[in-house]
Amino acid sequence: MTEEQCVDLSGGLEDVPVICEALTPPTFKYSTDNVQGPGCSVDPSEVTLPGCSCSSHSCHPETCTCLQTSDKAYDDTGRLLNLDRPESGYSSPVFECNALCTCSDTCSNRVVGRGLRLRLEVWRTKSKGWGVRTMEEIPRGMFVCEYAGEVITFEEAKRRQLTQRAEENNYIIAVREHAGTGSVTETFVDPARTGNVGRFLNHSCAPNLYMLPVRVHSAIPRLALFAGRDIHAQEELTFEYSGRYGAQKPVEAPSGDGLKRKQCHCGSVNCTRFLPLDLSILG
Numbered sequence: 684m685t686e687e688q689c690v691d692l693s694g695g696l697e698d699v700p701v702i703c704e705a706l707t708p709p710t711f712k713y714s715t716d717n718v719q720g721p722g723c724s725v726d727p728s729e730v731t732l733p734g735c736s737c738s739s740h741s742c743h744p745e746t747c748t749c750l751q752t753s754d755k756a757y758d759d760t761g762r763l764l765n766l767d768r769p770e771s772g773y774s775s776p777v778f779e780c781n782a783l784c785t786c787s788d789t790c791s792n793r794v795v796g797r798g799l800r801l802r803l804e805v806w807r808t809k810s811k812g813w814g815v816r817t818m819e820e821i822p823r824g825m826f827v828c829e830y831a832g833e834v835i836t837f838e839e840a841k842r843r844q845l846t847q848r849a850e851e852n853n854y855i856i857a858v859r860e861h862a863g864t865g866s867v868t869e870t871f872v873d874p875a876r877t878g879n880v881g882r883f884l885n886h887s888c889a890p891n892l893y894m895l896p897v898r899v900h901s902a903i904p905r906l907a908l909f910a911g912r913d914i915h916a917q918e919e920l921t922f923e924y925s926g927r928y929g930a931q932k933p934v935e936a937p938s939g940d941g942l943k944r945k946q947c948h949c950g951s952v953n954c955t956r957f958l959p960l961d962l963s964i965l966g
Contacts (some may be wrong), residue, residue: 692805692880701880702804702818709805709813712877715798717905720833720873727834730900734783741791742780749792753778756895761794762824763909766893776860779899794826795907796899801827803920805883810948812852813883814919821914827892830856830881830906832874840871854882856924858896858906870896870904881908886958887921889951894922921949925959 690708691700696715703709717727725731735748741759744750756777758764780792802818821827832854835843840855847853854875860868874882884892893911896904908922944957 693799697799697880699799699802701799702802704804704806709883711875711882713879714831714877715879717831717834717872717903718877720835721839722836723834723903725901725903727901727903727905730782731902732778732781732783732898732900734781735786737780737784737786737790740787740789742784742786747780747786747792749778749780749784752776756897757791757794758824759791761791761826762822763826763893763895764824766824766909766911776904777895777897779897781900795829795897795905799828799880801825803828803880805880808885808919811885814885815880815883816917816919817914819916821910823910823913825910827908827910827920828881829879829908830872830874830884830894832872832878832882833876834903835871835873837869837871840873843873843875854878856906858894858904860896860904870906872906881906884908885919885921885949886924886947887949887951888923888947888954889949890921890923891918892920892922923959 690703690705691697692703692708693701693713693715696713719726733748735742737747739746742750744755752775754775754777756764779794779796780786780790781796784790786792801821804816804818805813806816808814817827840857843855844853852875855871855873858870858872860870891911891914892908895907895909897907898904914920947954947956947958
């Protein structure tokens, strides 16, 4: 199948086509950003955060109001920092410059907000269903794509999990951000019906992507995925579904909870044998 015959899964919504060579592409509604789902009181695509008044080419923490309330997440080239200590995370939420900011469109604090910039392909893997691979080299720290979908409440996430059939895939990602003094912010994203290329990413116990919540226009974070190492062209893109990055200890399938965990087929030497399961959603 030639490139002209390939399907753009984004339907032209992305600046770079999301290639799919399948004769029958998967059915879902493509969205480049999170959308408002059941129970969500805020439209995630609406610009609700204030912008900075910087006039420089690239913002600096000393003068930019976005960076003063945020960790500096990117270097001067827009690549993610702190990848040597991903488990330590960031001490405060990451805020990018947004549509209301007066800085340049090429400001180094504008990364996720620029959208997809890489050529990605969705294809049928041998044992894991759909998957995503890159058609070009990706340097360590570069933004790859986000995991976009319906933003829903805990109650809706629980309802969807409990009514899910055994043969159906669970796409719901629960992100918990700790802000000290016991304060926890929870965000539930489900791209099963409405989502972007991120919905096709497979789990790996040795992933090459790292997920970071990033706020651009809204207080609701966008679940951004960055290259945790240099990634070769044609390599499959994966992340750790539980949100961790790196080797994990082997675990057994839970017993007595009435749930059957799905087997992991990532093939890594440190494979835990089962896909992560967030039992807190079902509690």
